[in-house]
Amino acid sequence: MGQRTAQTEKALSVDELANRREWWSVAQKTRSKRLDYLRKGVWKKGAIGGNYAPGIKIDLTLPQLFTEKWQEQEGEPIMLQKAHAIAHVLDNIPIFITDRSQIMGYIGSAPHQIVWHWQGISMVNEEIYNEEGIIPEPEEESLEILATLNDYWGGRTAVDKLARILDPEDAVKFMSGAIGWGTPTSAATYSTKDFTYIFKGFEALLAEIEERMEETEQKLQGNPSPQLLPLYDKLPRWEAMQIVLEASIRYAKRYARLARTLAEHFESDPTRKEELLRIAETCERVPAKPPRNLQESLQFDHFVQVLARYETFEGAWPHRPDYVHGPYYDKDVNQEKRLTKEEALDLVGEHLIRTYEVGIFAPKWAREGLQGITGTWVWTMGGVKPDGSDACNDMTIAYMQAARLVRVSNPTFGFRWHPKVKDEVLRECFECIRHGLGYPSMRNDPVLVANTVHWYGHPVEEARTWVHQACMSPCPTTKYGCQPMRMASATANCAKMIEYALHDGYDPVVNMQMGPKTGDPRQFKDFEEFFGAWVKQMEWLRNILVRTVNLGRVKDPEFFGRPFLSAIYERAVETGTDACDPSNGERGNAWVTGFTWVENADSLAAIKKFVYDEKKYTMDQLMEALNANWVGYEEMRLDFVKNAPKWGNDDDYVDDLMVRCLREVSRHAKENKCPSNNNWPLLPENVSGNIHYANLVGALPNGRRLGDALYDGGISPGPGLDKKGPTAVLKSCGKFDHVTDGRAFLLNQRLSPTQLSGEKGYQLWKAYMKTWADLGLDHVQFNMVDDATLRAAQKDPEKYQEVIVRVAGYSAHFVDISRKTQDNIIQRTVQGLG
Amino acid sequence: MATCKDCKSFFAREDDRSQGDCVMRVVDPRQAYYQATPVETEKDASKCSSFQKK
């Protein structure tokens, strides 16, 4: 296949390409010329492995504009100071309109540039300075600018301020990078957005703010009392919200002005001229006023997402676009017939492309842990309405079809499956999977609605509005449900729980006493004592992460400030607070993301069986082998891999341990409280953190060495270790309760593309999904690309640019991930369903 | 002294004549686009390498 010449490739028809399952070539031949141009025009912003692609440069205009205004406003309350700085950026940053495009808005001055927010984390600022390849030419001049910026922000950023008040032991251990990742600030975060509120239009929001301010000012003219005092702080916050909303409207109008200029002075093609005038009309209308048609609703939506990212690094994109835009599609395509289906598909496809092109600098740990993408932009599709009825609509189908045409790796979709989903919609999901996109991931809606009610007490009608927060976690899009700041630093490297239980809390990789001293395992008398040490290490690891992020959360309005997000948050507008202030009525929706989780169950099972039950090896022998990183102990290592029970084979010996671990964590999750006094359940999943942490987790009793990739999923069996077939995997995963034993559980499955071809393939998959739903699992996602294609792509990456794979929680273009990650995906077991 | 308003790429703002957009055609290795940068009408353009007299 990889040997074909370009000439024979041209000669192949779409049908022939489909028969060969070369879906990327099918897409290139069937999408419109406009989509083809726009798709190929995108500068790749996700890092390739840990590095940015050639030609990608950091945008220095944004931080310079921001900093110059910020310095001018020194002394203002932080939200006001920031609002002025953001407005200055929005008024002055260069904007552009790409040929053939219809949806406007980009974060940065030019399509090949990525941005960063200098106010967030000085360590990242320094990392940018040190980064290879992204410094704009002339390099010497750029380095001067960067050094000046860094000298100013050093010690002044949100994280610098937080690090000064954190317990120093917590700060050092957290920033060792060994136990978790993320930043305890909304400088690097993401937020849920309630479009039923936002689509009122910014002028309506401004009027609402004005009303609140007048009401408050009147109160302040009254009798002095302690109740009046907090009102003084609200006024500058509302003023800040006004400043950014007005600047946002001006920003949109800059696009309108440019589109009109192009139509009047540059464009000779009458069709494009008409498009440019429509763009101008659209950008004059939104976001100031409510949208009236599909182009306006998509444009409004995209402006909001872009503006939010001018304020901070929003590294995920919680959204339910079929639900938000469905009524506008219906009006334009079905009722008023203002657009044909093809024209609508061009807009929907471009919506995916405009999202895909967004780039924001990420530190190396995030690039390694999210290889190939800027952030986990998982859009939610399907599901139910607040009354429980099916929410799927024509837009659900349009997004699925557009995804197969443009084949972007960001956004991807998570589909809320429920028993009322129509077959035509389910077929669309399957077609995307069959075309090798790796998405949509399938989510069990009834289970997750119940889960959301169980853990946080969201009312069921609100729980039914849920959207994915990044990869996996549901959160309602309601006034008190919306989550303004993801607790990203509560992402745990769970394999350290078992590693620390073995090493008395000491971390041999980073040379530091991390966890509590739970004793030398050589002295433990039985497995229960060992398990007790594991529980203590688990509690310590969760505690330090949750403590750090709880403090970061309450201090965020003081240290960072979110004027734009606050302006589009109903509860923040109503109360004159920062959207991230947990005292404004938010119910709380916190969770600990559990990377590298399954190693615990497999390692515990190996220890229980070989050391305590069968006494085949002593703990001393095991520790010797582990301390040598298994070097010189290969036969013993293979024994631990092949002959100890492994998760995912419907074997109660190890499955019971997995359930026991999950229940210990769930107990502890209710003891940890977020600032809204709600719970912190565990959510096992990995993105590509299993590759990032491969270099940070030492040898383990499941047979891995330092450097080996960790298991890929949240509850996926180890690659190649699920020997008993797909039903055994599902049965193991069905042994715990997906409502009460944790937040959500990521399961990767690899299926054979040849087996699942044709109608028979669809029916087989549907039967598999029935078993999955009957067993009450909350998540599953699929890779359906064969080995030969993936190996050919490794060999000749240029020819396979649009081959996509599911990593874990997100999809990436195969050529954009490191060789180790590629190999890890190929190692996964291909499950036969028939 | 040449100022931005004398340049072919300059388009004045209707709501504020002291400001305008510098509109440039850019063809990069992947895509072609028009870029607008806000400039002051009277800004000195004598050192601007893209200046083209109207």
Next chain:
Amino acid sequence: MSRRDKWKSARDAMMGPLARAKGVKNRESVPETCCGKCQMWSENAYSSEGRGTCRVLKMGSDLNSNQPTYVLEGEAGLISYFNMDASRCTYFTKMELIDTDGTECSDPHFRRALRQMKKFNE
């Protein structure tokens, strides 16, 4: 020394030099013998701004004084920077293979994607 004070000195080592690094010159200077070229030094995983930990020396060690102090026992490894002068460190062990390719994320210890280190491979 109280627990808090002990860890405070580690935190200061971690956060302090950032604020002190001024201008281009200090940031670009990389001595011929530096921590970043030592086999005993691991780059920090939380940030790639050049911070790392020594796998031999512990907190309290000091390589900058005329008579370097080597502390080998303790709870935390010495935090240093890739461009810290290590010419007087008796534990310095030169790394033969400096990996400047950040595309791969495969090396357990020797990840070196810093722009300033590239000159050593040329």
Next chain:
Amino acid sequence: MKCTECAFEAPIGKFRYLYNARIDSSISMRQCPQCEQWLAVDELLGEAQDAVHPGEAPWGKSAGIEGLAGDSQG
């Protein structure tokens, strides 16, 4: 151990360990410090077997593809 490409010879630990080919196999990937070639190494024998180039998988196919597990879904 001897590099199959440049014949550099040193104890196995001097060859930079990268990662395993499959957790249940004794083949690992290591890198020669002299010529920087990636090598497939049998950890049981302590011998470099071959150089690894893009697209090559010295350990064979992906897990499970040899005999697709056959449990019926009805």
